[in-house]
Amino acid sequence: MILKKGELFNGPGGMALGAKNSRVIDPKTGEEWRIEHKWSNDYDPSACDTYRLNICEDAESDSVHHGPVQELPIGDRSVLGDIDCFAFGFPCNDYSQVGEKHGLNGTFGPLYSYGVKVLKAYQPKFFVAENVGGLQSANEGQAFIQILTELQECGYELTPHLYKFEEYGIPQARHRIIIVGIRKDLSEDGVEFKVPAPTTPSSADYKTSREAITNPPIPENAFNHEMPRHTAKVKEMLSYIPPGENAWYVGIPEELRLNVKGTRLSSIYKRLDPNRPAYTVTGSGGGGTHMYHWEELRALTNRERARLQTFPDDFVFCGSKEAIRRQIGMAVPPAGAKIVFEAILKSLVGIEYEWVPPAQKLQLETLLGKRKVDTEKQPTQEDQKEKQVAFNI
Template identity: 25%
Template structure:
């Protein structure tokens, strides 16, 4: 089978490119404005070139020169233009947010590279922001460049990721190939959903604020998922607990697995939450349940934001635990301060989802080959 090539725009730490790599793609280059994410990408993608800085300051020719490709030779241009302008967590979201227009920069690079395939990922909020203006603009922009395009909402948990995560994925090609979407692998009638226990059960325990540095695993492998993410790793990196104040420790002691702020005695609640309706803030101060999936991993796994309390330890989850929930392999180490590591993990496409997308793309690409070429490609 052909060794497909890919470039990853807005690559962050490289979750999507790691998934494509697992599917057999050769990652040629990445770009991101975040220096900490760039450092992680460079450390984990030694085969790829990294172009730092704003996409506004780069041209398609920069990527062509860097990779030695000619226009039209690249197999796949991947990318996830920053999504904060569309996120439902951004209460001022909309098309007035300048981040809502970064997809135009993606399309500018597409026009200069004319790859065979496009893969673009974003939050589901893009479908409603500006009354759907951005979503329709992306579709129209891709079609105007001569591509056939489809978009779907994919659920990460359907592909083995231990997390409830919804994202819009755009897939497009200009080669007349069918667009093949990845088949679900987990759920009813399929493999069981991956649980928090499957993901985190072998990691060493920590106390609130504890940092053991690089440390040994807490136990032997206890699930197929752990075996997969461990690979050949012998030690655990990026596994230190944030220091939470005494009042938060008091609050946690009242929260059972699957519980939330509703389980905290009224006099211990933060002032703002004492005025909240019980139907509000459903994930705040949530404690994970061993046998369920995580809520969406955000760029800040703060217990004030969501269900980021460890199932049975009185602390919030670590960067490594967030990375496990995102399906990053354990050898994938995150650079920069811990707050920036959380940002990198939360912004990423889960590599396992990226792998499934890459495998579907390869199937579709094979279907586009003429009969003699198909026989050559498979022979």
């Protein structure tokens, strides 16, 4: 059984690679269930080139549509054919904990609505949506509730969960909300998605940054493995920073310290702790934000960052060094995506697997129930007048 997948905001293909690598054998029929790319879209031309090369296996594929999602002819089967499943990691800029968190009021916040548009037009069997953990608190929690409500109203049973990827063998402390939706008619027939249980629940078993980057060693001629260059001053400052510490380590001489205030807990010039998973790989930021080696006096290469994101060494990223860094930092770890997609396929086939309840804060009934209560508690005109009088007093 081949399930055709559509995708918005495809990035370099982290989600797509996880889906592509997913395989489940139906124990009753012996049939293999897998997922294949049908069409996708992204605004980043370099990301589209990377996706074509690695996911489509055709650098000239016209199934990857570069351009604003607003201009995509969603529902036009002559351009975007029918699909069985759908994935969208809608842009996280306005929901991230780093930044101003505009939420639904930001430039990128409303883009999830194009995923809703796809669901209404195609009614795929299931979908997978991904975003940062900050989505929970954007607009005082109302953004998350609104998004869940609109996805549910498309005709899907939802399972939102905050995945801590280090608990799933990813060598990185990356926490992301993933929403899985199963079409209601399938749900009524007994298909139930459950959150796959962590594969490494004990922190003692987490995969470390050292293991990810050095085992096996990265060949010197590996793709996207160009060594960064630094000034003598930066190298000297790094020499005083122990693994796991940043530019505000007390042992740094005064003349080498940064003249920046209010960021002592940041990741600026922070060196990896080789005995723990990496801190979150990011795709943007200026000097000092590129992630730093625990031993060598330098930032990581793009290939080392890709290792932390679980991209295989034969996955070639296209574009400039900064464009590639952005792609890697914005991607979904393929190994994490594979776990989710295989759990969905098992749910469709009827194969049991180990699972855990969704994170308590993301219980859908609680969230949507909160919305109903909040709506019922909307202040009347009398309440507003009393509040204004009290304020003036």
